[in-house]
Amino acid sequence: GAGVSQSPSNKVTEKGKDVELRCDPISGHTALYWYRQSLGQGLEFLIYFQGNSAPDKSGLPSDRFSAERTGGSVSTLTIQRTQQEDSAVYLCASSLGRLSTEAFFGQGTRLTVV
Amino acid sequence: DQQVKQNSPSLSVQEGRISILNCDYTNSMFDYFLWYKKYPAEGPTFLISISSIKDKNEDGRFTVFLNKSAKHLSLHIVPSQPGDSAVYFCAASAWGNEKLTFGTGTRLTIIP
Numbered sequence: 001g002a003g004v005s006q007s008p009s010n011k012v013t014e015k016g017k018d019v020e021l022r023c024d025p026i027s028g029h030t031a032l033y034w035y036r037q038s039l040g041q042g043l044e045f046l047i048y049f050q051g052n053s054a055p056d057k058s059g060l061p062s063d064r065f066s067a068e069r070t071g072g073s074v075s076t077l078t079i080q081r082t083q084q085e086d087s088a089v090y091l092c093a094s095s096l097g098r099l100s101t102e103a104f105f106g107q108g109t110r111l112t113v114v
Numbered sequence: 115d116q117q118v119k120q121n122s123p124s125l126s127v128q129e130g131r132i133s134i135l136n137c138d139y140t141n142s143m144f145d146y147f148l149w150y151k152k153y154p155a156e157g158p159t160f161l162i163s164i165s166s167i168k169d170k171n172e173d174g175r176f177t178v179f180l181n182k183s184a185k186h187l188s189l190h191i192v193p194s195q196p197g198d199s200a201v202y203f204c205a206a207s208a209w210g211n212e213k214l215t216f217g218t219g220t221r222l223t224i225i226p
Contacts, residue, residue: 004157031212033214042203043219045214056213091157091158095212097212102163105150105158105159106157107156108156
């Protein structure tokens with residue numbers, strides 16, 4: 001596709017349920033990032049994938065959060081046993097990695113935990 | 115540990131005047147800096163970047179200045195237009211680690 005695609009665009013879930021958020025990066029981009037933005041906050045780094053290297057998971061806030069990137073393309077961010085504080089906009093971005101740090105963002109998934 | 119800081123959460127500027135948004139960083143390993151613009155309900159969009167080998171980069175109405183000794187960068191928008199009203203984030207990365215570290219953002223409002 002022409003840009004980074006995220007689905008769903010909105011997700012409302014009950015506390016304690018698991019959710020999966022999907023990201024389709026720009027074709028050919030080797031780097032993929034997940035960030036989240038809570039209400040009134042900045043962009044909080046979660047995880048970074050670069051090619052076949054081990055992902056940088058240093059931003060994941062707890063072991064309830066995990067992410068995969070299959071075949072170097074699509075990524076899924078999974079949040080288990082969701083809590084109300086997980087409510088935020090989850091943003092995915094991709095870039096050419098070491099060739100260019102300019103990252104292109106998707107429109108985000110707004111997650112609301114009730 | 116906030117490595118990239120935007121100390122002004124908001125800024126209002128008259129249309130046609132210059133907007134100056136500031137950003138400070140603490141990590142001396144950062145060597146590439148970017149500005150992103152974000153409208154509500156949209157993802158951030160890339161605006162302009164600068165490498166640490168330069169102290170200025172210009173693109174139309176947008177100019178980014180980098181002062182490495184002060185670990186400070188700024189974004190100048192001139193003349194400011196109503197469509198510039200948005201939240202602006204600065205971001206930084208280090209050679210060999212392309213992870214982008216973002217500031218908390220500055221909400222710019224252009225007053226017609």
